[in-house]
Amino acid sequence: MSSAILTASADAVPTPDGDLSPGVAWHYGDPLGEQRAASHGVVVVDRSDRSVIELAGPERLTWLHTISSQHVSALPDRRSAENLSLDLNGRVEDHFVITDINDVTWIDTEQFRGAALADFLTKMVFWAQVTPAARADMAVLTLIGPAARTGAVAELLEIPADADVYAAGDLPERHHDEEPLGFWRVMPPIGEGRTTPVVDVVVPRDDVSAWWTAITGAGARPAGMWAHDALRVAAGRARLGIDTDDRTIPHEADWIGGPDQQGAVHLEKGCYRGQETVSRVANIGRAPRRLVLLHLDGATDTRPATGDPVSVGGRSVGRVGTVIDHYELGPIALALVKRAVPVDADLIAGDPESGTAARIDDDLFVPDDSVPAGRAAQDRLRGRS
Structure with a gap:
């Protein structure tokens, strides 16, 4: 999939062959400077390689709740969450972000899993009132840096100063006679100490160039996936397909937790495929x-x-x-x-x-010497201290 931004910029260096983000910019000539700008100002990254799926229908959230790892049945309007689809053995097949806005749930995921995830969702509909549809006409841009939440860029996108992680909202009308198209959402921070703000902008692919021009005109510096991945790695945040393999379970990738914990697996929700492994590790063993x-x-x-x-x-x-x-x-x-x-x-x-x-790195290393609740209960029953 070719990126409008990459092909329009003579400075863009494409991602290497075999990269998980094909067709977008790896950097714009100064990858380390782009990272520095992201840490102290704001950059915009073309992530239009990501696959986007639309879920329409009145039962979209309650249905998705039953087939995925996150608690989303009561996800409020204009909120996002991270989610997983697991296989029968509890191994991670898909990691995706969902945003519910204006009676539609939007999903975006890695390009290499987009078709497979759309196919799985379609096969799981059965009698539910939900219609999954791949949306190749939608694209993702990502803003990284403190100035993504304050100043001209935030004003352009009309992001409230008090918007918390996973908050979402409509993009403003670009013309008085147009309905708003696309949305913004606040994502978990990355960078050292996980303090660098991140805001995704999901827009029609035909409007990517116009939004890119508006965002860079408001002061954001163009940056490539190198900058995005460097700050993500510094935060210790895994990416599906590169930091995971076919044996990875959610605990290993630090994806446990509800939206309040910025996780993708809620430990207090109902049945879903692979739940037995998640529950066993959480309550009895360790990953x-x-x-x-x-x-x-x-x-x-x-x-x-x-x-x-x-x-x-x-x-x-x-x-x-x-x-x-x-x-x-x-x-x-x-x-x-x-x-x-x-x-x-x-x-x-x-x-x-x-x-x-x-x-x-010992700053991100959390010793795991606690005794799981289930094992502690077993030990008490057996008279062990």
């Missing part, structure tokens, strides 16, 4: 792996690749996800590693003999 942020040795020109092993003493203990250069942290990566790997372990990312030295 076999955990998502960590790795600092890579910057003294070498080599970098590990997504899917490469992470090893300790020649023994594989995990897999590499996103690998990126951050404007302040240098080379960093996300990785799924075995839960028993200590935070101070000397790791090798890539080939165990010639790979890159790596260490786990």
Whole structure:
């Protein structure tokens, strides 16, 4: 899918071959400067590669609630949430964002899963009053930075200063005789400390260039997916298909929690496919792996690749996800590693003999030494302290 913004800009460098975001800009000539601008000002990123699906019908939310991991049956108008679709074994198949606005629920997800997710939703309709429809005519732009919430850009989009995470609203009319088309939504912050604001703008694809011009005219700097992914990785936020594999369960990717916890799996909702695994891990056991942020040795020109092993003493203990250069942290990566790997372990990312030295970031590492509620109850029944 070609991006109108990429083809219109002579400065845009496209994402590499095989990237999960095909057809959009990787950067505009200064990837580290774009990250710096996102951290201190505001940038706009073309994410029009994402697949968009529309759900129409009076039962769209109650129906979606029964087949996905998030509690969405009572999602208010003009609110968003993150959600998952799991397989029968509780492994993650889809991660997507939903926004309910004006009696329509909008879903957007990674391009490589768009058709499969639309097909799954269609097959699950049965007698419910809901109509899923792929919307190739809609596109996503993403604003990153403190000035996305204040100043000229926020005024342009008419985003209230007090709008919280997952709040959404109509985009303003661009002409007095037009109905508003598209919407904005506030997403969880990214960057170091998870303090850099994020706002998505979902608009008709035919209007992408016009909105891009208006947003950059209001002061946002064009930035590519490099900047978006670098700040996402610094926040320790996983991306489907690169930081996950076919064995990933929600606990491993830090996707547990309702909208209030900025998660994608509500632990107090009804039945859905794969719930047994989620419940068992939450109440009795622990996930076999955990998502960590790795600092890579910057003294070498080599970098590990997504899917490469992470090893300790020649023994594989995990897999590499996103690998990126951050404007302040240098080379960093996300990785799924075995839960028993200590935070101070000397790791090798890539080939165990010639790979890159790596260490786990201890600021994002949360020790998990608590006893799950179900296991504690079992221990009490068995007379164990």
